Amino acid sequence: xxxxxLPEVTAAGVxxxxxxxxxxxxxxxxxxxxxxRKILAFMQRRYGPQHVGPYGLLQLAAxxxxxxxKEDIIPQHANKxxxxxxxxxxxATAFIALAAxxxxxxxxxxxxxxxxxxxxxDINVGILFVLGMMAAGLYxxxxxxxxxxxxxxxxxxxxxxxxxxxxxxVTGLSILAPIMMVGSLSFVDFNDYQADGTWLVVYQxxxxxxxxxxxxxxxNRTPFDLLEHxxxxxxxxxxxxxxxxxxxxxxxxxxxxxxxxxxASVVFLGGYNDFWIFPGWLMxxxxxxxxxFFMLWVRAAWPHVRPDQLMWLCWxxxxxxxxxxxxxxxxxxxxxQ
Amino acid sequence: xxxxxxxxxxxxxxxxxxLITVMSKNVLYSMTSLAAGMVLISGxxxxxxxxxxxxxxxxxxxxxxxxxxxxxxMFFDATKDVKEKHGNSTLVFLLGGLMALVFVIMFSAPIIGxxxxxxxxxxxxxxxxxxxxxxxxxxxxxxxxxxxxxxxxLMLLVAMIAGIILAGKKMDYSLTECEASDEELQxxxxxxxx
Numbered sequence: 001x002x003x004x005x006l007p008e009v010t011a012a013g014v015x016x017x018x019x020x021x022x023x024x025x026x027x028x029x030x031x032x033x034x035x036x037r038k039i040l041a042f043m044q045r046r047y048g049p050q051h052v053g054p055y056g057l058l059q060l061a062a063x064x065x066x067x068x069x070k071e072d073i074i075p076q077h078a079n080k081x082x083x084x085x086x087x088x089x090x091x092a093t094a095f096i097a098l099a100a101x102x103x104x105x106x107x108x109x110x111x112x113x114x115x116x117x118x119x120x121x122d123i124n125v126g127i128l129f130v131l132g133m134m135a136a137g138l139y140x141x142x143x144x145x146x147x148x149x150x151x152x153x154x155x156x157x158x159x160x161x162x163x164x165x166x167x168x169x170v171t172g173l174s175i176l177a178p179i180m181m182v183g184s185l186s187f188v189d190f191n192d193y194q195a196d197g198t199w200l201v202v203y204q205x206x207x208x209x210x211x212x213x214x215x216x217x218x219x220n221r222t223p224f225d226l227l228e229h230x231x232x233x234x235x236x237x238x239x240x241x242x243x244x245x246x247x248x249x250x251x252x253x254x255x256x257x258x259x260x261x262x263x264a265s266v267v268f269l270g271g272y273n274d275f276w277i278f279p280g281w282l283m284x285x286x287x288x289x290x291x292x293f294f295m296l297w298v299r300a301a302w303p304h305v306r307p308d309q310l311m312w313l314c315w316x317x318x319x320x321x322x323x324x325x326x327x328x329x330x331x332x333x334x335x336x337q
Numbered sequence: 338x339x340x341x342x343x344x345x346x347x348x349x350x351x352x353x354x355x356l357i358t359v360m361s362k363n364v365l366y367s368m369t370s371l372a373a374g375m376v377l378i379s380g381x382x383x384x385x386x387x388x389x390x391x392x393x394x395x396x397x398x399x400x401x402x403x404x405x406x407x408x409x410x411m412f413f414d415a416t417k418d419v420k421e422k423h424g425n426s427t428l429v430f431l432l433g434g435l436m437a438l439v440f441v442i443m444f445s446a447p448i449i450g451x452x453x454x455x456x457x458x459x460x461x462x463x464x465x466x467x468x469x470x471x472x473x474x475x476x477x478x479x480x481x482x483x484x485x486x487x488x489x490x491l492m493l494l495v496a497m498i499a500g501i502i503l504a505g506k507k508m509d510y511s512l513t514e515c516e517a518s519d520e521e522l523q524x525x526x527x528x529x530x531x
Contacts, residue, residue, distance in 0.1 A: 084363050123383075124469050128392040135400030139372055142407055146365060154411065161407050168400060185471055187387075 017120045023097050029254035032148035034060050036296050042117035070243035071265025075148055078240065082147035088243045090140030090252035097133035098255060101262045102187055102272060102284070116271075127184040130263060131171060134218060134256060140166040140249065141220075141227055145237035158305060159226045166314040167217035167224075173322035177329040178267055191271030197268040206325045208268045210318055212231035212294075215260040215311070220253060222299040226307055261292065275306045340384055347380045362418040368410060372403045389470035457481065 029213055034049065034057070041048025074080055099120040108115045123129055145157025178200050179185060182193045201208045204321030219225040228236035238249055265271065265287035272280040304305055305313070354374035358367045375398040382391030423429075436488075457477045478486050 079363070079365050084384055085369070123388050125388045125392050125471060128389070128396065132392050132395035132400060136372075136376060138404060140398070141367075142404075143365070143369060146410060157407075158411050161404055161411075165401065167403050172396075184469065186469075212521055 005107070007107050012114050013116045014120055016114060017116050018099070020105055020116070020241060021120065022095060023032075025095065025098060025103075025255050025258060026251055028258065030064065032254045033037065033063065033250070034290070035292075036299075039293065039296045043324075065074065067244055069249045069319075072241070072243045072245065075150065075240050078151040079147040079149075081148045081155045082143050083240075084245070086140050086144035086147060087248035089240065091135050091139060091248040091255070093137035094252040094255035094259065097130045097137075097259050100129045100133075100187075100267060101259060102172065103262065106326075115142045120186065122186075125292060127175065127179065127185050127190075127263070127267070130259060131168070132176070134259065135164070135168050137252070137256065140236040142248070143314075144241070148237075148240040152234045153237055155233045156227050156239070160237060162307070163224065163226060163310060165215055165219075166311065167214045170210055170214040170314060170318045170322055173319065173326060174207045174214060175267065176264075176322075177207045177325050178204050180326070180329055180333060187266050187271075190267050191273060194270045195273050195277070197270070197273070199268065199273050201268040202323075204268065204329070205248070206321060208264070209218065210322050210325070211264065211268070215264065216295070216298065217314075219260055220255045220296075221257070221295050223302040223305050224310060226233060226310060227258050229304060231304075257292060257295055258288060261288040263290050286289075343384055344381070347377050350374075351381075358360045362421065364413050365411060368403070369408055371406075371494070372399055375399045375403060387470060388473050426438060 020037065037059075038048045038056070040046075049059040052058040052062045098122060098165075101119075102118045112291075119126070120247055139161040142157045145153040145155075179204065180191070181200070182190055184190070190200075216222075220227050225234075226232075228238055233239075238246055241249065262284075265284055269287050270283070272284040274280050275283050351374050354370040354377065357370040360376065361370070362365045375394065377397070379394040380392040382388075382394055457473070
């Protein structure tokens with residue numbers, strides 16, 4: 001992939017790309033709910049949604065109508081401005097993070113001749129930017145919980161602060177070892193490093209597993225969905241939300257799942273390189289789809305953990321492992337050179 | 338042109354947000370506007386071509402430091418206004434104004450004298466065959482500023498150990514798994530300390 005052979009990236013191309021990401025990811029987030037329910041149902045030997053449309057495919061439309069027409073309730077004693085801003089923060093940070101990752105293959109629109117790049121904004125510190133933006137995403141649940149004047153909300157936002165802060169450390173440290181090997185923070189360099197067909201997960205299996213576990217915590221998925229644990233705190237930070245405000249939290253969560261999938265695919269699983277007879281764009285979509293499926297699979301298979309178990313896992317198991325992994329990687333790199 | 342417009346948008350928005358932080362009586366507004374201002378400051382770094390510093394601003398200030406403020410927020414009722422104590426408001430304005438003036442003079446003096454020179458400009462590492470923002474920062478950090486860097490690291494280590502010692506006194510007991518009542522637990526802890 002030589003940068004000089006690619007057409008110039010214009011402002012129009014970037015705008016088209018941004019709209020494309022927004023439209024497709026938001027649609028996938030909606031469709032993801034259907035897939036999630038179907039897969040969970042399959043694994044738990046149920047049918048799942050099946051009454052609206054063939055195989056329940058139109059359930060998505062029914063849910064959309066419900067979300068849009070539901071009464072928008074703002075609690076009496078809530079801080080109204082912050083209450084309204086919080087869902088937007090979650091969705092916005094999730095989509096801003098997607099601006100720096102390669103999402104679809106690059107292509108040129110035939111008639112108007114506009115080149116649409118694979119990465120909307122190819123900054124050379126892409127990985128750090130995505131992690132930083134996902135870190136900023138913690139303000140969505142945090143402010144939502146504190147603004148709604150509800151005890152479950154406060155507990156939910158306290159858990160948000162603890163969980164996201166703790167697992168950011170593990171995400172950062174686990175991804176540090178691959179960064180040391182590649183010597184760059186750019187997603188393109190990661191992809192090119194694995195162009196010979198050896199995936200980084202072969203060299204860094206520990207880092208990969210740590211990153212996946214921390215990714216579950218950062219996207220608030222079961223077994224770590226303590227922020228909105230139904231059995232303990234009603235719905236946590238989303239207790240008072242209804243309608244499309246709730247829907248924005250949901251879209252943000254699914255966009256974050258896709259982001260984690262993209263990072264895992266590009267950093268550890270060979271990126272968008274061609275593999276055997278499969279072209280690169282098919283490979284990356286397949287990998288992202290598998291990581292999405294993997295998250296649903298885990299949700300069906302594992303129970304929740306307790307908050308203290310979550311902290312124990314982070315600070316006494318995952319973080320020491322990540323540090324040891326970084327130190328060993330450093331020593332090996334030093335010896336090999 | 339784009340940079341010009343973007344700079345003024347970021348600059349004005351940051352100023353307004355930080356004004357809200359200072360003026361607002363509601364803790365929630367203050368914290369939200371401070372965090373948002375931090376995000377916009379990283380935008381200024383990106384405009385200057387310092388991608389790495391911009392991202393560090395995001396991760397450190399927005400992701401970590403502001404989130405620590407958020408911990409403290411848990412002890413307030415975030416939906417109520419805070420009653421501030423105003424003693425001598427003339428003195429406050431005088432001191433604040435003086436400090437602002439001193440800062441303006443400090444930062445504008447070299448600009449007026451045209452003595453500003455980047456000792457280690459962006460692109461420093463390109464001479465060594467590697468390019469990139471992170472490499473530039475790393476090069477300066479581990480040559481010219483190695484001693485301050487290590488001293489800062491030592492200071493953080495001291496603070497961390499102090500924090501662990503302060504917080505870790507009663508850590509032998511798992512409060513979650515303990516089935517004793519609070520009073521029994523207190524008695525047990527006191528006995529242990531004696």
